Amino acid sequence: MADFPQMRLRRLRRTDALRALVRENRVEVGDLIYPMFIVEGKGIEEKITSMPGIFRYSPDRLPLEIEEIARLKIPAVLLFGIPENKDETGSRAYHPEGVVQQAIRVIRKSVPELIVITDVCLCGYTSHGHCGIVSNSQVDNDRTLPLLAKIALSHVEAGADIVAPSDMMDGRVKMIREALDEKGFQHIAILSYAAKYASAFYGPFREAAESTPQFGDRRGYQMDPPNVREALREVKQDIAEGADIIMVKPALAYLDVIRQVRTAFNYPLAAYNVSGEYAMVKAAAQRGWLDERQVVPEILTAIKRAGADIILTYHAKEFAQWLQIE
Numbered sequence: 001m002a003d004f005p006q007m008r009l010r011r012l013r014r015t016d017a018l019r020a021l022v023r024e025n026r027v028e029v030g031d032l033i034y035p036m037f038i039v040e041g042k043g044i045e046e047k048i049t050s051m052p053g054i055f056r057y058s059p060d061r062l063p064l065e066i067e068e069i070a071r072l073k074i075p076a077v078l079l080f081g082i083p084e085n086k087d088e089t090g091s092r093a094y095h096p097e098g099v100v101q102q103a104i105r106v107i108r109k110s111v112p113e114l115i116v117i118t119d120v121c122l123c124g125y126t127s128h129g130h131c132g133i134v135s136n137s138q139v140d141n142d143r144t145l146p147l148l149a150k151i152a153l154s155h156v157e158a159g160a161d162i163v164a165p166s167d168m169m170d171g172r173v174k175m176i177r178e179a180l181d182e183k184g185f186q187h188i189a190i191l192s193y194a195a196k197y198a199s200a201f202y203g204p205f206r207e208a209a210e211s212t213p214q215f216g217d218r219r220g221y222q223m224d225p226p227n228v229r230e231a232l233r234e235v236k237q238d239i240a241e242g243a244d245i246i247m248v249k250p251a252l253a254y255l256d257v258i259r260q261v262r263t264a265f266n267y268p269l270a271a272y273n274v275s276g277e278y279a280m281v282k283a284a285a286q287r288g289w290l291d292e293r294q295v296v297p298e299i300l301t302a303i304k305r306a307g308a309d310i311i312l313t314y315h316a317k318e319f320a321q322w323l324q325i326e
């Protein structure tokens with residue numbers, strides 16, 4: 001009955017208004033989290049070569065940038081710290097005067113309503129660059145857990161709204177939840193990097209955060225890229241331990257994982273559009289090989305269409321700016 005020539009799918013593609021009327025997925029600035037790199041020191045604003053448009057700021061340089069983010073109506077930032085000194089146990093990660101702790105206080109003062117999320121991990125703070133305590137050339141899961149809980153607690157004490165563990169140790173969500181609850185922080189949420197893959201797309205980030213492992217790689221704790229059933233187990237486990245928001249990372253080569261997690265769990269779902277995904281777009285755009293103003297909205301929409309509610313992306317500011325110009 002409703003077959004060609006009676007049925008014509010092009011009818012609803014005829015004008016901008018008709019296309020907008022039947023649009024199934026939309027990305028809003030309110031869906032985005034902007035990741036930021038904070039470096040210890042004063043008066044620092046450094047370019048990151050492999051991530052054009054992204055800078056490392058010292059805490060004192062944050063207010064202007066944070067006001068701009070608030071003006072663009074980006075609801076949340078995710079903070080990564082780069083300490084002046086690293087050691088075997090990453091002790092600057094949980095120091096009350098650590099770089100992230102300082103940054104949280106500065107942001108709280110300049111734009112109190114901005115959601116402050118912190119990355120909870122050791123890799124940027126350890127001399128060996130691994131995400132945990134190393135013994136016998138292995139990352140020791142259970143010895144790492146109390147340190148992760150200490151980091152999370154110190155971020156929350158400084159004023160963080162959400163803590164986001166990215167280390168991929170087993171049991172970290174539970175440990176962090178218990179540590180926060182014990183100190184009266186029952187109201188603070190955990191965004192867990194639940195299905196985080198051992199991906200080469202983190203390359204530019206490791207330059208930005210100076211967190212490249214000094215020996216070996218992260219395949220002993222981050223997930224093996226071919227696996228998807230295992231991702232569902234990781235997510236299930238983190239939810240059981242008390243995660244409030246779950247994340248799949250990276251996003252673009254893992255859209256099927258995002259979809260499957262969305263179908264299996266009724267939890268807020270975030271996806272991380274990582275540094276390598278950003279760098280590829282920027283490199284092609286700089287050569288004039290891609291139109292980034294079209295490609296970026298297409299990419300972000302694809303991540304939403306796959307099932308993500310929230311997108312962590314280095315494109316957040318420019319995306320918001322483009323919407324304001326239109």
Ligand code: PBG
Nearest residue numbers: 121123166201202205274275276
């Ligand atoms: C730290 C961490 C990494 C990223 C977020 N948190 C790097 C890694 O695991 O090596 C990557 C983010 C990006 O590439 O944008 N564990």
